[in-house]
Amino acid sequence: KAGVTQTPRYLIKTRGQQVTLSCSPISGHRSVSWYQQTPGQGLQFLFEYFSETQRNKGNFPGRFSGRQFSNSRSEMNVSTLELGDSALYLCASSLRSDGETQYFGPGTRLLVL
């Protein structure tokens, strides 16, 4: 099976802009989780989607949002970008929502100038 894919892989934006990142899970996986990875904070949970519904949400401001489509692909959106949003954004897919093994995508590296 193909692994988790993410697009784009790299992105440069300026403060105040918005960005949309995409994640395609492993075929058959219905759960997608998003994480922000920074050198200082490590891997921090953003949100999880299962069957088009947000199941869990981390402690991030409302500028961070997401959605999941009927084919399990997921997008996350960050509005009004801030310098501190520069990070590697990782998505992970799992078969089910309740604790199954998560497989990570390669990530999207976002740089906000």
Add this chain to the structure above:
Amino acid sequence: GENVEQHPSTLSVQEGDSAVIKCTYSDSASNYFPWYKQELGKRPQLIIDIRSNVGEKKDQRIAVTLNKTAKHFSLHITETQPEDSAVYFCAARNYGGSQGNLIFGKGTKLSVKP
């Protein structure tokens, strides 16, 4: 909510030696504990996981132990090789809980010197 502490933050060993990374968690309801390896510029890869009904699990040179009473779990790598050099993350999750997302430790940078 759950909090995961990971130690040490950096670890340097000679090739062939063993490496041990330790994590503690705060939520006694957590019952799933995976370990991920992340090489520079690459995605985190699951290397081993353990569930709370098991005290130890081995996979070739890698083993994980879990002490539910003390709420800590450890990764053991024996006969380390240069290709083991990477950042290792532990995580905890309440399998089946309503807030059952993975909570990660801050990572351990392992360097294996040839």
